Amino acid sequence: MTAPTQQPVIVMMGVSGSGKSTVARLLAERLGWDFAEGDAMHPAANVEKMAAGVPLDDADRWPWLRVVADWISSHTSSGQPGVITCSALKRSYRDLLRGPDVVFVHLVGAADVLGHRMESRPGHFMPASLLESQLATLEPLGDDERHLLVDSGHTPDQEVDEIVDALGLVPSVV
């Protein structure tokens, strides 16, 4: 009998407003997998900076990315699948996060749609004015990066269906 393939940790990535939190939470619920909100791992200084309309730089992001990477590796090293949100905008950031059991799912959307979503999202620290710098910083996934691109213009349920089907994800047995 062949051993079952280890189910991955999914990094739900993309710029602000692309639907990472919404789709990742739904995906984790659907699968009964662990979920983590990468935004909640930012130090307070990063949140204050973004709330003031100033984009983060590499020095701001590296300590945060290390916390995200620790969550990922604590799961992959024990064979536990999970879903975590992280903008993961640059390839160098993804290099820190990646591993054999890590898949990046990039929610891709049109700037006007994302901007509208950010403006209509209640009670979030991230101003829509930062979308431009997010898009400018984003480095597309390379063919050699294990990933799936998802059109973020569909409904969250449709996007979850697509991710589960395309990656062959299997719910945890409870």
Ligand SMILES: Nc1ncnc2c1ncn2[C@@H]1O[C@H](COP(=O)(O)OP(=O)(O)O)[C@@H](O)[C@H]1O
């Ligand atoms: N597929 C979708 N279609 C329509 N609205 C969405 C979709 N995904 C997310 N939203 C809405 O857009 C806003 C931004 O979504 P969110 O999940 O917070 O994105 P992110 O975590 O990438 O910043 C929220 O108000 C959310 O309810």
Ligand SMILES: O=C(O)[C@H](O)[C@@H](O)[C@H](O)[C@H](O)COP(=O)(O)O
């Ligand atoms: O690296 C960054 O610049 C931030 O992580 C950023 O990409 C993220 O978008 C914000 O934390 C807002 O959070 P939302 O993505 O949930 O809007």
